[in-house]
Structures are given as structure tokens and as C-alpha cells.
Amino acid sequence: MDAQQTVRRQISCVGIGLHSGNKVQLSLKPAPADFGIRFRRTDLGNLEVPATVKNLAGIQLATGLARNEVSVETVEHLLAALVSVGVDNVIVELNSPEVPIMDGSAAPFIYLINEAGVKRLTKPRKYLKIVRPIAISRGDKRIALYPSDHFKVTYSISYDHPLLRHQSRTIRITEDSFVEEIAPARTFTFLKDVEMLRQNGLALGGSLENAIVLGETGVLNNALRFEDEFVRHKILDAVGDLALVGYPVVGHLVAHRAGHALHTEFASKILEESHAWRLVDGVEAAALPATMPVKDVAPRLAN
Numbered sequence: 001m002d003a004q005q006t007v008r009r010q011i012s013c014v015g016i017g018l019h020s021g022n023k024v025q026l027s028l029k030p031a032p033a034d035f036g037i038r039f040r041r042t043d044l045g046n047l048e049v050p051a052t053v054k055n056l057a058g059i060q061l062a063t064g065l066a067r068n069e070v071s072v073e074t075v076e077h078l079l080a081a082l083v084s085v086g087v088d089n090v091i092v093e094l095n096s097p098e099v100p101i102m103d104g105s106a107a108p109f110i111y112l113i114n115e116a117g118v119k120r121l122t123k124p125r126k127y128l129k130i131v132r133p134i135a136i137s138r139g140d141k142r143i144a145l146y147p148s149d150h151f152k153v154t155y156s157i158s159y160d161h162p163l164l165r166h167q168s169r170t171i172r173i174t175e176d177s178f179v180e181e182i183a184p185a186r187t188f189t190f191l192k193d194v195e196m197l198r199q200n201g202l203a204l205g206g207s208l209e210n211a212i213v214l215g216e217t218g219v220l221n222n223a224l225r226f227e228d229e230f231v232r233h234k235i236l237d238a239v240g241d242l243a244l245v246g247y248p249v250v251g252h253l254v255a256h257r258a259g260h261a262l263h264t265e266f267a268s269k270i271l272e273e274s275h276a277w278r279l280v281d282g283v284e285a286a287a288l289p290a291t292m293p294v295k296d297v298a299p300r301l302a303n
């Protein structure tokens with residue numbers, strides 16, 4: 001059986017919030033099957049915010065969640081790490097509103113989860129298998145999901161900057177490929193934007209220790225971890241934002257120039273378009289044909 005999983009034991013780390021600059025402690029705690037991923041604010045009487053699209057709030061530079069006036073921010077890198085190594089159920093305790101930024105990538109969270117270990121539970125895992133295309137576009141920004149036998153991501157970005165005019169990558173997301181190829185990719189920002197962010201009380205914890213900073217002609221950091229670290233980080237963000245649908249997705253995600261606002265709007269749309277997917281267990285996910293007959297798909301593409 002392809003079973004749901006949680007962490008084997010409680011584990012903690014300390015870091016700073018990217019935007020607040022405040023020190024924050026994060027703990028991962030085991031949770032039962034069908035619990036999902038829930039954030040718990042220990043500084044607010046243990047009030048919880050489940051990591052689902054229903055609780056989306058305040059999407060600007062990072063992805064935030066809120067419920068009953070309790071909020072958590074910058075959840076996407078942690079969510080990407082959890083779902084990519086198969087942690088379906090976990091309590092994420094925070095003593096501050098922001099998940100710590102660590103080094104700006106998901107690698108420290110992978111390390112943390114590996115230290116705790118992963119434990120199988122007794123209930124089967126459900127997958128959200130895409131059977132018809134779902135797409136949205138906003139100007140030149142686009143995002144779509146197509147039927148596929150695996151979870152794959154194709155991402156392309158283009159900026160008016162000599163170092164990242166155009167980058168594109170396709171990757172099949174497995175635990176191994178995510179850990180090796182995507183998790184270490186750091187968030188990035190432009191030096192010209194940093195001053196504006198600071199004036200707005202954002203990125204107060206930001207530094208070359210937790211973000212790639214692009215100057216006019218190059219990066220201010222010593223070195224990149226990958227030549228195309230930027231587009232890899234966008235894949236990381238998309239995987240984390242897509243986790244808010246609440247099930248691992250089986251389909252091919254294709255995004256062009258998207259960001260948190262479009263990723264999360266899309267995650268909501270997926271759940272609304274219930275004719276375009278089926279909830280299946282692991283065995284069915286492999287057996288169900290990835291593509292529907294053309295006549296079924298054509299009317300959807302026409303509008």
C-alpha cells in the first residue's frame with residue numbers, strides 16, 4: 001500500500017523571518033492520518049491554520065495563510081520540502097508569524113525532516129490525478145496542468161537582466177530529484193528592489209546569507225549553486241504553493257513567468273474544476289490513462 005506518512009519524532013530548528021527579521025523557532029511534530037499539514041502558533045494559545053487554499057491570505061512576495069485572525073507567512077519552501085519527501089501529515093509549530101527563511105532554499109528543511117525520519121501510517125494516500133487540462137493566464141503570465149503519468153514541472157522565466165533573460169527547465173518531481181536538483185535553489189531578489197522592500201517594512205531579515213541578490217550585471221553573492229538556480233527556485237515555489245490543494249498532484253504543471261499570486265490562484269482553481277481530476281490511490285494513479293479522448297477535451301479548450 002502507498003500509505004500516508006508523518007515525521008517519526010519531534011524536531012526543531014531556529015532561524016529568522018525574512019520579512020520581520022525576528023528570531024523564530026520551528027518544530028515539526030508527528031500527526032495522525034488525514035490530519036494534513038497544519039501550522040500552530042505557540043505564541044497565540046496553539047491556534048491552528050491548516051495549509052489549504054481555503055486559508056490563503058496576503059500573497060505578495062511570499063505565500064501566507066490565515067484563519068480566525070491567526071496568520072503564518074512564507075510557508076512555501078517548507079511545504080515544498082514536506083510534500084516532496086512524502087510527509088502528508090504534520091504539525092508545524094511556530095512561535096512567530098513567519099516560517100524561518102533559513103538559507104533561502106528548502107535544503108535545511110529537507111535536512112530537518114531527514115533527521116526526524118519519516119513514519120508510515122495505516123491509511124492509503126490519495127492523489128489528485130489530472131484527467132483534463134486546467135489553465136489560467138494573466139497577460140503574459142501563464143500556468144496550466146495537463147494529464148501525465150507523473151508529477152512533472154516545466155517552468156520558464158524571463159527578466160530584463162543580463163544574467164537571467166530567459167531560463168527554462170522541465171523536471172519530473174520525485175523525492176530524489178527534488179532533494180538533488182530543486183531543494184538547494186535559493187530565493188532571489190534585485191538590489192534595486194531591496195531598498196523599496198525595506199521602506200515598506202519587508203525583507204528586514206534579508207541578507208546575502210538567505211537570498212541571491214542581483215546587481216546591475218551580476219550576483220552580489222560569491223557563487224550560484226546551479227547555473228540556472230533562478231528557474232529551479234521558481235519550481236520549488238510552485239511545488240510548495242501547489243501543496244495547498246491538499247493532495248499530491250499527478251500531472252504536468254507548465255508555468256511561464258508566474259509567481260506566488262498566480263500559483264495560489266491556480267491552486268484554488270484546481271479544486272473548483274472538479275471535472276478535471278479524480279482522487280485516486282497510488283495503484284489507481286498508475287493505472288488510470290493519463291489522457292482523455294480528444295473529443296472530451298476539445299470543448300474545454302474552445303472557451
Ligand SMILES: [Zn+2]
Nearest residue numbers: 076077187237
Ligand atoms: Zn521562494
